[in-house]
Amino acid sequence: MSNRVVEGRMVTAETLAELIEGEAPMEATAIEDADRECPDCGGNVITVGYMPSVTAFVTGYKCQDCEWREKDDE
Numbered sequence: 001m002s003n004r005v006v007e008g009r010m011v012t013a014e015t016l017a018e019l020i021e022g023e024a025p026m027e028a029t030a031i032e033d034a035d036r037e038c039p040d041c042g043g044n045v046i047t048v049g050y051m052p053s054v055t056a057f058v059t060g061y062k063c064q065d066c067e068w069r070e071k072d073d074e
Helices: 013-021
Strands: 004-006 009-011 032-037 044-053 056-063 069-073
Touching: 004 013, 009 013, 013 044, 013 056, 013 069
Parallel strands: none
Antiparallel strands: 004 009, 032 044, 044 056, 056 069
């Protein structure tokens, strides 16, 4: 699935990465289920991989129900 509902609005992989990073990524992979619950509200967490720059790849996690987000820089 390429689009998901996050905090009541439909997002693409690129918009989800922008929500996590704070600025638009160069490229983003497909949105996937993260198989974990949000530590703040217990909601469903989704994940997306993206490139904020040419030399970096980040895996971002975002709750679909609240503002919680987290990222792992690789």
